[in-house]
Amino acid sequence: MKYVCSICGYVYDDSAEGIPFSELSDSWVCPLCGAAKSLFSPPKTTAGSITPARTDPTEAAPARTTAAHSTEEMHRLTAGELSALCSNLARGCEKQYKNEEAGLFREIAAYFAAVTPDEPDGDLTHLLSLFENDLTTGYPAVQSAAQTAGDRGTQRVCVWGQKVTVILNSLVQRYQREGSAFLRNTQIWVCSVCGFAYVGNTPPELCPVCKVPAWKFDKIEGRNSA
Amino acid sequence: MKTRIAVRNLRLCTKDCLCLYVCPTGATDTEDSIIDISKCTGCGDCADACPGGAISMVPLEYPPQQKKEDSVLTESYRMIKNKATQEKTAAQIAASTDDDALYRLMTAVARSVRLVNEDLLRESGYMLPQSGNTHALLHEWAENPPADDFPVEAARKLLELIPDNDA
Ligand code: SF4
Ligand code: SF4
Ligand SMILES: [Fe+2]
Numbered sequence: 001m002k003y004v005c006s007i008c009g010y011v012y013d014d015s016a017e018g019i020p021f022s023e024l025s026d027s028w029v030c031p032l033c034g035a036a037k038s039l040f041s042p043p044k045t046t047a048g049s050i051t052p053a054r055t056d057p058t059e060a061a062p063a064r065t066t067a068a069h070s071t072e073e074m075h076r077l078t079a080g081e082l083s084a085l086c087s088n089l090a091r092g093c094e095k096q097y098k099n100e101e102a103g104l105f106r107e108i109a110a111y112f113a114a115v116t117p118d119e120p121d122g123d124l125t126h127l128l129s130l131f132e133n134d135l136t137t138g139y140p141a142v143q144s145a146a147q148t149a150g151d152r153g154t155q156r157v158c159v160w161g162q163k164v165t166v167i168l169n170s171l172v173q174r175y176q177r178e179g180s181a182f183l184r185n186t187q188i189w190v191c192s193v194c195g196f197a198y199v200g201n202t203p204p205e206l207c208p209v210c211k212v213p214a215w216k217f218d219k220i221e222g223r224n225s226a
Numbered sequence: 227m228k229t230r231i232a233v234r235n236l237r238l239c240t241k242d243c244l245c246l247y248v249c250p251t252g253a254t255d256t257e258d259s260i261i262d263i264s265k266c267t268g269c270g271d272c273a274d275a276c277p278g279g280a281i282s283m284v285p286l287e288y289p290p291q292q293k294k295e296d297s298v299l300t301e302s303y304r305m306i307k308n309k310a311t312q313e314k315t316a317a318q319i320a321a322s323t324d325d326d327a328l329y330r331l332m333t334a335v336a337r338s339v340r341l342v343n344e345d346l347l348r349e350s351g352y353m354l355p356q357s358g359n360t361h362a363l364l365h366e367w368a369e370n371p372p373a374d375d376f377p378v379e380a381a382r383k384l385l386e387l388i389p390d391n392d393a
Contacts, residue, residue, distance in 0.1 A: 076303075080310030081343075085363075088344035089355050097233045097284055101355060101387050104380040108367075111377050119311060122318035127335070130312045138308060142301040149295040153349045154302060161305075161342045168335050180327030188334045195341035197334050220334045222326045 003040040007163050008033040008208030012040060027178070033208035034198050036170040083112035124176055131169040135162065163209045164195045171197060189217040228268035230283045232261050238280035245272035245281060290391045291357040294350060302350045309343035358392030361385070 003012045003021045010032040014020045021040070028037045077085065086109035093102035119126070139162045146154035174182060182199065189203040190196070194210035203217035234245075236259055245254040253265035254272050261272075261281075273281040313336050320332035351359045367381040 078307065078310060080314050081306055081347075084306070084310060084313070084340055084343040085347045085352055087340065088347045088352055089360060091344060092348070092353065092355050096288075096355075098355070098387075101384060104384050104387075105355070107377050107380045111375070115373070116310075116314055118318055119315045122315050122322075124319065127312060127315045127319070130308055130315065134305060134308055138301075138305045142298070142305055145295070145298045145301045149298050151295060151298050151349075153292075154294075154298050157302075157345050157349045161345065164338060164342050168338055171331060172335065175328065175331055180325055183327035183331060188330050190334050190337050190341070192341070194345070195338035197338050218337070220330045220337070223329050224326070 002043055004043050005030045005033065005035050006039045006041060007035040007167060011043075027182070033167075033196075033204060034200065035167060036174065039166060039170060078116070079112045080116040083109045083116065085109075086112060124172060128169065128172055128176070131165055131172070134165050135169065139165070160194045160209055164197070167197055171199070188220040190220060192216050192218050228266075228286065230268045230270075230285050231263045231266045232268070232270070232272050232281050233284045234259060234261050235280045235282065236260075238278050239276075240278045240280070242277055244275045244277060248272055248275045287389075288354055288356050288391060291351070291354045291359070299350055302346055306343055306346050306350065309339050309346065313339040313343065354391065355384075355388050356391040358390060360388070361390040361393070364388075 001014045001021065003014075004010070005012075008030065010030050012021050024037060026037060029035060030040070086105045090102045090105035090109060093099070093105060139158050142154065143158045143162075145151075146158065186199055186201055189198045189200070191198075191203075191207040191210060191212065193212045193216055194207060196207050196209040198204055198217070203214045203219075205214050206212070207216065232253070234254070239259065248271040249255070250269065250271070251265040251267060253262045253267075256262050268283065270283050273283050316332045316335035316339065320329050320336060323329050323332070351357070354360065364381050364385050367376065368378060368385055371378045371381075
């Protein structure tokens with residue numbers, strides 16, 4: 001029997017390993033990307049699958065007729081959303097080597113972050129329910145709309161974002177189950193490109209989600225370390 | 227008229243200095259390793275010569291942004307809202323905990339979710355700082371700042387610095 005990691009594609013082959021997959025402890029994680037055991041499944045199942053959806057190449061080219069995103073839509077963006085919008089634009093400027101512009105967008109992003117009101121339900125249970133929401137309804141909805149529209153960019157965002165959300169969800173669940181022990185004496189790393197989070201002494205050689213090298217990972221410092 | 231300029235990625239540059247020999251204007255020969263854009267003519271010889279792929283030819287003008295379907299935007303913006311809430315929730319938990327492990331985990335979650343949200347927004351009409359969407363926002367902020375302490379000068383400056391490709 002074979003089991004495939006839904007995050008990075010690592011294959012656990014019962015016949016090649018000493019211990020059958022089913023007998024591995026629940027705290028066992030993917031040796032490549034750190035995904036929980038529950039994120040493995042036999043090859044080619046469809047249930048809860050987060051494999052990238054493929055665009056049908058025979059599909060007609062999308063009609064690119066929509067006008068620019070309407071101003072009414074923008075008015076509805078909250079401070080938290082506008083902060084992310086501006087830090088995204090700052091990154092866009094950085095890619096174009098426009099450092100002054102990037103700094104100005106970062107300034108506006110910091111303003112919006114500072115005025116973002118507190119969430120009334122600011123606890124782990126609420127956080128987990130928000131992840132759950134994205135995984136069960138949010139991503140499938142975006143994915144199918146993007147597929148229908150032939151929007152490859154948005155499909156790519158879904159593939160990365162969904163995997164990252166699955167990992168965050170599983171880390172937070174693990175914390176709720178086991179407490180902080182699994183994070184003691186080790187580090188948490190975040191891929192600065194796609195957001196993939198990894199627990200370990202050193203970051204993975206390649207990001208299992210977006211494939212950038214280890215140096216693109218940032219170590220998350222504790223409160224007291226400078 | 228030049229349509230592009232050379233930019234050196236200092237991280238990839240191995241200081242072999244081939245680019246020094248090929249540049250017709252000496253633009254690559256600077257004490258801080260940053261290519262002098264006022265001298266650069268955009269010929270691309272340095273990028274071709276660089277053995278480390280450390281020089282990119284960056285366009286001075288960008289094409290109009292690709293349009294997105296409303297059906298996709300509607301779903302994406304719902305997700306964007308959710309991601310912003312997740313980020314804030316994680317940041318709040320980080321700020322209020324005494325447990326260093328939880329602090330790091332929630333800081334990681336907030337950072338990670340922010341990156342995912344930036345990616346969503348980039349694909350939802352805000353890929354290019356030069357887009358009409360970005361300009362509409364900047365105009366709005368420059369003319370009607372959302373609050374007294376909003377950094378309105380930053381918005382004004384950005385309008386000066388960044389052209390509107392969809393205009
Ligand atoms: S040729 Fe490339 S690697 Fe060598 S100094 Fe110039 S930029 Fe750096
Ligand atoms: S593009 Fe041409 S002019 Fe500009 S730095 Fe490179 S070699 Fe020099
Ligand atoms: Fe990544």
